[in-house]
Amino acid sequence: MQQTSSFSEHQTGSLYLVPTPIGNLDDMTFRAIKTLKEVDLIAAEDTRHTQQLLNHFEISTRQISFHEHNTEQRVPELIKKLKDGLSIAQCSDAGMPSISDPGKELVAAAVKEGIPVIPLPGANAGLTALIASGLVPQPFYFFGFLDRKHQQQVNALEELKSRKETMIFYEAPHRLKKTLATMAEVFGAQRQVVLARELTKRYEEFTRGTLAEILDWYASHQARGEFVIIVAGNDHPAEEEKKTSQLPLAEQVDQAILTGLSTNAAIKLVAKQNHIKRQELYKQYHQL
Template sequence: MNENGRLYLCATPIGNLGDITYRAVEMLRAADLIAAEDTRHTRGLLAHYDIHTPMTSYHEHNKDSKGSELIARMQAGETIVCVSDAGLPGIADPGGDLARRAITAGIPVTPLPGANAALSALICAGLPLEGFTFVGFLPRKEKKRREVLARVAAYPETLIFYEAPHRLRETLDALAESLGRARRACAARELTKKFEELRRATLGDLLAHYREYEPRGEFVIVVAGADENTAAAADAAEEVSLTERYAAHIAAGLDKKEAMRRTAQELGISRRDVYQALLAEEDKRSAPI
């Protein structure tokens, strides 16, 4: 043990309890304290490996108060292991916040590598591995979600998303609309568990499948990056103003409502934002010189 205390970020199994390293088990036994996202969930893992180290809850809703307490304990010389419900701490959970606090306080931070759902799905998706962008969970609010998807739509790297089963259809619909129904993708669920499934298809086909069949289990959605033509079109589109986009849709025969909807979709903003921008432009034109 380091006499000044240390924080370990420990990967835990994403499904199969056998997917944990010897070093992680040894460190979980030797630590002074385990900071767990959900102590009830982690208790099952500790019981499986006959680990009796004290636990405390550390999660999104208490990370400010509990984070300060954990830092104080490490400054007093204790060794703390931080674990999430599954996979690596800090990936879509508050473990990263604790790591930043420890680094700021001069406390050593050490990884205990292991299972990770995003990378496990990526290597089995059959999509390019030369580069990837981890997006994680998309925002729940439509406007924010559109902004994120508009930003990543032209990325050439493979994209990785997380999603819960009850929001999968909504997310696949948003991905198909923003990235294109023909984009190659893989929906991976229940990784390393009994009902593990990796469904490789286009976004459109995945959406059709899960509209027919009830999504079950936690999902990782891996989506191919934009090809050169898509990226070039997106770069060119950035140079086109909002009013020019709207005018082009009107010229193509769309009514005003649909033209605003298409413009909003392309820019990752709300229709109300488009409407307000058009009004402002109209006021500018009609203003006396």
């Protein structure tokens, strides 16, 4: 068992986890600014990006880079500085450290050494999108970024398709359409979804509808900006699976097509759901 008190005196320094704005600089808290001014060192995901923030708030604290590519080198170095009594603020480019950003390795190492870890509240894209989505806000399931490869996405989404919680994903604009198509393939094209784009920025926008409707819209529009994808949970997973499995295979394919999938995508989905080879179902469906 371990217990640390954040604000009592310690022989070591403290590690402060400082959220930064996800777009609008006015979302920086007074406490975050004060902390960044008072610590001895700032461990930043991208020092150039963070320097812009520091300049805006007239913060002169020294920085050191800490990102996914130098974690192995930096963690022992930063832990030593903390043990020597230095206070360090860790921040990512936007939002909260460790949430789809660097940070967790340093936190784990600090906890292991009994070094106080002090989190500051602040901006988070997932929760910001969730509370404005119009979908059930709790319980929710945060996933973050899916794998870039299609089959890995399918595997992950298959494990999530029966969850009743509202689900939160992040996605880059150039991968958005493919990710939405994979979600339609696994979740069904009638699943409700909300896209939150450019949160807190000038072009903040929410798009609400079924996966089929949103895919249709983006077929003729370009995706720009960073996205949070909020997906409605499955209200009746057991009933849906039972109802679908009782239908003949050809009817299951027809039903999948009605949700907006192409014939080939529908055949692939139904074959996977029924644990049969796609080629066999293709021949059966087309009566070859």
